Amino acid sequence: MNNKGLLIVLSGFSGAGKGTVVKSLLSNHNTEYCLSISATTRNPRPGEENGREYFFKSVKEFESMIDNNELIEYAKYVNNYYGTPKAYVESQLEAGKNVILEIEIQGALNIKKIYPEAVLIFITPPSAKELENRLRGRNTEDEATILARLSRAYDESEGLSNYDYVVINDKVEDCVERIVGIVSSEKMKINNNIELINKVREELKAYSKGEQ
Numbered sequence: 001m002n003n004k005g006l007l008i009v010l011s012g013f014s015g016a017g018k019g020t021v022v023k024s025l026l027s028n029h030n031t032e033y034c035l036s037i038s039a040t041t042r043n044p045r046p047g048e049e050n051g052r053e054y055f056f057k058s059v060k061e062f063e064s065m066i067d068n069n070e071l072i073e074y075a076k077y078v079n080n081y082y083g084t085p086k087a088y089v090e091s092q093l094e095a096g097k098n099v100i101l102e103i104e105i106q107g108a109l110n111i112k113k114i115y116p117e118a119v120l121i122f123i124t125p126p127s128a129k130e131l132e133n134r135l136r137g138r139n140t141e142d143e144a145t146i147l148a149r150l151s152r153a154y155d156e157s158e159g160l161s162n163y164d165y166v167v168i169n170d171k172v173e174d175c176v177e178r179i180v181g182i183v184s185s186e187k188m189k190i191n192n193n194i195e196l197i198n199k200v201r202e203e204l205k206a207y208s209k210g211e212q
C-alpha cells in the first residue's frame, strides 16, 4: 500500500458543523489523521487560542507570508484572509499521515489544481433552516455576519459539483464514519497504489511463460 498520507479537503457551509466533525475524527483516529492549522487575519473568537484553532496574524504579517511563498493557498472570506501553511502539510504527508484541510471552496479548488490526488469532501447540514439554526445557536457572530455567511453559503452551493463527495452532517459520529469510509476507499484506488502494483507484477514476472 502507498505509504504517503492522503490530502483531505473538508469544506462546508459556515455553521455546517465541520469543526465538531473534525474534532471527533481526530480524537478517534489520531494516529492516522492530523489537521493543518491555517493562518487568518480574523479576530479570535472567545475560547480560541493562537496556534490551536488558527495562527492569528495581522494583515501585514499575512501578506508577508504570501510574498515569502509560505502558503499553499489562501483566500479572502467575508473580509478576512485565510491560508494554509505549506511546510506542515508537506512534512505530514511524507510521514504517512492523512492531512485534513478545513477550508472554504476557493481554497479547495486551488488545492485540487496543485494536488490532483487530494480528496474534496463537502459537509452539509440536512437543510438550510438547520444551517441557520446552527449559526444562530453558536452565539458568536452578530446579525450582519450571520446574514453574510448565509448569503455566502448560497454562492458556495454553486461550486459543489467540483467536489468529489458530499456528506450530510445529521449526527456527528455518523458523519465521521462516512468520511473514514471515503478515505479508506480512496487509499485503495489504483492510482494511489502504483508502487504496490509494480512490485507484484515484478514478482509475477518469474511465473510468466518461458521464465520458469
Ligand code: 5GP
Pocket: 011, 012, 013, 014, 038, 039, 042, 073, 074, 075, 077, 082, 083, 084, 085, 102, 103, 104, 105, 106, 107, 108
Ligand atoms: P471561520 O472564520 O468560521 O473559522 O472560517 C471561515 C471559513 O474559512 C471557513 O469556511 C473555513 O473552512 C475557511 N478557512 C479556514 N482556513 C482556511 C484556509 O487556510 N484557506 C482557505 N481557503 N479557507 C480557510
